[in-house]
Amino acid sequence: MKWTIEVGRYDRTAGDGRGEVRSYPPPYENAPQRRYQTFEVDLPDHAMVLDALIAIREYQDESLVVRCACRSAICGSCGMWINGAARLACITKLREVARDGKVTVEAPPSMPVVRDLVWDMTPFWQKNRAVLPWLENKEPVPQGEEYRVPNAAMENLIQEVSCISCGVCVMDCESFAVNPDFLGPAALAKAYRYVADPRDAKTHERLGRYSQPNGVWDCTHCYECVAKCPKGVAPMEQILKIRKLAVEAGYRNNSGTRHAVAFAESVAHSGRLNELTLMPKSFGLFNIRAQLQSLPAAFNMLRAGKLPPLLHPKVPHVERIKAIFKKVGGMFSS
Amino acid sequence: MKVAFWPGCVSKGACPELYVAMQKIAPVLGLELMELYEAPCTGAGVLSEQNPELAYSLNALTLAMAEQMGADLMTICSTCQGVLSGAQYHLTRDEALRERVNRTLADSGFQYRGTARVKHLLWLLVEDVGLDRVAGLVKRRLSGLRVAPFYGCYILRPEEHLGLREKPERATYLEKIIELVGATPVEYHGKSKCCGFPMLTFNREVSLKMAGKHLLEAKSKGADVLVTPCPLCHLNLDGQQPDAARVVKEPIGTPIFHLPQLLGLAFGFEPAELRLNHHVVNTRLALEKVELKV
């Protein structure tokens, strides 16, 4: 079968006349331009995107730079943008992504690029290091035998230990796209791995550390990393687990916790969300700066006639809802 | 067609224009809305994060109320849809959970059986009402209007909760509707990205940057207006737009329509009837393109 592969190339000669030069729209407007070259390859119906890239490098243009090793989603080398979405080239079939036989590949615009399809993983590893990804042994360390832990405790970690550090989740993380300081899905999923490991002695400190700015509360809950991760790590789910554990451990002096508490109080009280009190309560009533910052928007909405009703009536038979809260426990039970 | 109608807290709160527009278009579409006045907030993912069983129980109550009405449940909010779909996904697969939840509900007089489907208006339009039928209702073609779809997150992800594995075309319904009303869909990367609303109170700057950047992208592709199936996206994209513009340091001025407002215009309603004069971002320029005034 014939396939058309459009490759976004980046090197010092980008814009030298070979191929069409394009830049990125927001939020990637600062990413360097790529020049897009088109190649035709003849490959069977079941071929992967990586097969096409290797075929191009071997038989058409040996200057094409692509990073790969295992070809089976184990080494985590070939993460890239395929038709504008983060994927591993080695397990993405041409036929599942091709539009009219055409596939576009490029280094993700959210990451610094080394050359062509190879992006710089330095920020990725920096973030991994920042979560202190090693065990702080609980004392006493068993002598002459292994640390024994219950099976169930390890089963809880299976999702995270499947991570191959490919960076696919990070390159399409929404929060990271506009805030490069965000620790990001892969590192925070890794963080959960140590939080939940019964052998670790620093669980409490870790929870505090990860609750700081650019940590778990900077995840926007968009499911993008869950959808994109090729190994089922579901980083967002691990982030939410850390949030819950951190709140339970008493790290509550943050707007994330206040927001959750105010939300639950409102629903428990009236059955519905009271938008009018949710925002101010989330900021903390004495956080004057945040309160002031949110005022112009509130004023704009008031002027447009969009402010929630001042009276927040309870839904009829709210006692049913209250009974559920009572039985299942309010916010921080279970 | 009768549907159990769950308007969600936001259409009853900070986005009353959505509720009004839905009430206008329902009779035109032949939808009889039986509103679930007694149902609780879905928890919007906030409650399920700290206490999943609480959220499952609350949403099971809502689903059971729809079952008792003998109708499918219709939402007009992606976030409500996502949470209800997620609850139903787990409740149908996990028998032990279902039993616990039904024990919790015992005193309420409701029991969850799983007989009602949950559908966002967007899905219902295409899958139940039918595009041909909707096309036949168009009285005013919005020719020349360039409309950028903004799906946001919770009507697309996670795919397995939202039936996108079985029906991947659900990720294209907004474009179908835009074409059907005679307008031109604008293609851009940010259409299925996060509006930033879920983290507005956690990190205002980052949240508004997300909103601002998607708006700038759509604008740079020539969009006159965005249309969204989610009122929470609307809160960030419209309600916070002046602040978002300050954060991204560029003027934006692109209005956001709720899905029922776009349909309402095509069905011949006047902008003011759809409360298009009650947005933070002025809708005048976009409406002038289709020779309408607010």
Ligand code: SF4
């Ligand atoms: S869910 Fe959170 S961590 Fe995952 S991509 Fe979205 S913002 Fe990033």
Ligand code: SF4
């Ligand atoms: S979590 Fe998944 S996508 Fe992210 S680095 Fe690990 S394997 Fe790759």
